[in-house]
Amino acid sequence: MRLQELPRPERYDLALWVNPAKDRFRGEGELELEIAPGTRAIELHAVELELGACSARDAKGEVRVARIRPSLERETVTLVLDRPLEGTRASLRIAWAGPLRADLRGLYLARSGKRRYAATQLEAADARRFFPCFDEPDKKARFRLRVTTPTRYQVVSNGALVRTETRGSRKTVHFAETPKLSTYLVALVVGELEASRRVRVGRTPIRVWCVPGKKKLAGFALEVAAVALRRLEEYFGLPYPYGKLDLLAVPDFEFGAMENAGAVTFRETLLLVDAKTVTLGEKKRVAEVITHELAHMWYGDLVTMSWWDDLWLNEAFATWMAFKIVDAWKPEWKMWLDFESHRAPAFALDALENTHPIYGPVARPSEATENFDVITYEKGASVVRMLESWLGPAVFRRGVQRYIRRHREGNARAADLWRALELAARKPVAPIVAPWVERPGFPLVAAQRVERAGQAFLLVEQERFFANPKVGAEARTETRPIPLVLRVRSPRGRDRIVRALLEKKRSEIALGPADSVAWVYANADESSFVRALHDGAILRALGAELGRLAPAERMGLLGHQWAGVRADRAPLADWLELVTRLGDEPEPDVLGAAHGPLAWLVDHALPALAGVHAARFRGLLGGIFAPAFARLGWSAGKSEPDEQRQRRAALVAILGNLADDADVRAGAEARIGPYLKSRSALEPNLAGPVVELAARNGAAPLFDAYLRTMKAARTPQERTRFELALAAFRAPALVERTLALALSEVVPTQDVVPLLVRLLANPAARERTWEFIRERWTDLSPRISPGLASRLVSALPALQTPLYRRQVASFFATHPLPTAARALKQALERFELDADLRGRIVPDLREYLRPEVKL
């Protein structure tokens, strides 16, 4: 499916006529090419573009295009020339027209109320839906754009604005030529936009662009962008390469954000915030995403992966770098705890038989789109972090700087990075890290304390971890080099860090005199991408001193033990014992780490228990968490620290959603009315859980109020909060109304999949939602954009039963979603794993909740 090495584009000179009020746009381009002498046919990418006049030119003059041969399969057109081209350089003139698309890719239509915008989203392989091009990441070229549009519109692209020519009601905007870029990094946004003030970092002017009226929400983004750019320049030791930096909030946008060189596009929720009502979580996410995109200006834009199989070189690094930079800027935000939460889904996915390596062969564009998942981002970032920890931050940074300098404006593969790191570290790096990138899955490290002659040792044994207990021993047998970091605690409460590189299946790590070791935790700071399961004695000691582990380790321990339960390697009772110790847990993220598994139990296991046992389970949760919430209360003191505010919100979510706590539910219902009238009636961090909880038993008037509030929302976050909470209503008539909205323009295309995912999480709506998806597929599928399809498919195991599993398999066999092919296999696997776990866990839970044993 790849293009030939030659022709290679060197420069694209593109003239575009774009009017977002019209359904079509057109363009004319002149492409300068390096060619093989004697070239007779030129194949380049173009999809759903109508080609007009085209011709080639070499040193001898113009050459007619005799024939155009399209290939639907290859998404290309081949221009067959009248005569062979002479020499090694030629140019191609080409005219085309195309639709302003509806599916959030290529050059597409985004609406904001009555306003219409044309915006691009070209990654992975959709530049070919915008202009005829050599749409592969290693075919880098310079781009010079000029865009003609009605004078009332603003036009933003990668290059700086050079000049504007106005003729009557139209203008032509000329942009500066870019440095060499991959096609997927070209950007264009046209429409009524307003720009923030400019801030400068060195010589780089930074601005935020948004739909009119929202400029006042741009201050935080400007602050973050300035801080991040300065810190990134320092880290890489290279100035920002693209002259100016525009950050654009696009009103309908598939992904979170897109790192187009010099013109980064975002979902509105990830760029525009109101300092008075924003929650800390929203703010941290905005800072992280902006920093991620700016890290791409070096990792990705300046040095680009040679092909989509190495997508992780872009994404794993940008993900890791964002946490590193924001954490250094705001240590009090504890960004690495967010990272720990984010990577929990990567652990879950990577424990499936249908996982994939971080590095993954890509033949066709849909496979490139599939690779934008938690394995590439979060597992990838975890491996980068593990590598940095193993090499040391200074050595690692020297290697990265060498790699960026060596490949700037070019492309690179993983091996190029390993070489640069090896030169910096003066030791082999590839043998340690390549297995993590090239092989699927991750290790389980079983840790056991042994003593000999007064000395303590940790006996560790590795195998590949699978969620499915039925996977045979052969598939599990694997060794890979594991850089492991241990926290060793003395009886007097002192911590030591012990580092080891595990290269064999079994290793023994010396811990020192036995009487100097109270306990050991086998993945200090969760710095390695492994599941650690400790033997019973260690686990009891860890449980007894849970509060003395680092917060990330408490999150890790809860995650490892729950994974052990799922895989039939650890008893449920041990995990529940850890949960009973969380009543006084100060860190909201640790509560968050317990929330997911508890929600699974409530959703999957409780319905199979007798009423009395289910009530006891909810009572158990209430007994653990209600006293903590009672001490906090609903209102926050003025000087209350952020984590206390977030902890309150986490407790409300657990008590209201999982423990069915009548007081908390009533409290949420009593507070929604005042909150709808005045946003200052509620501590901002409580907005999420309260809006969601109040919806559960809400009737039509509350539904109408949410809809009105959503339409009149003052911030993008508020809009999304009320929009997605529509999916939490349980009355059947209201479920129908939410489903109908998914087909209407009230819900922008970008939010259709998130809304359906929420509906599938709602026990009162999920079966009807699945029926609706099947019945209305013809209307719905155009609103399920390719990049989000896998998210919808991944939410379907909520349907739980074998009947639904069969329906899901057969429905997508006849209605295939190419960008969700792997997600479908994973979803079907998860249906089975959940069923298996329900069968094992329900008796355990019944036993745990026996009246004479507990409470």
Ligand SMILES: [Zn+2]
């Ligand atoms: Zn990215």
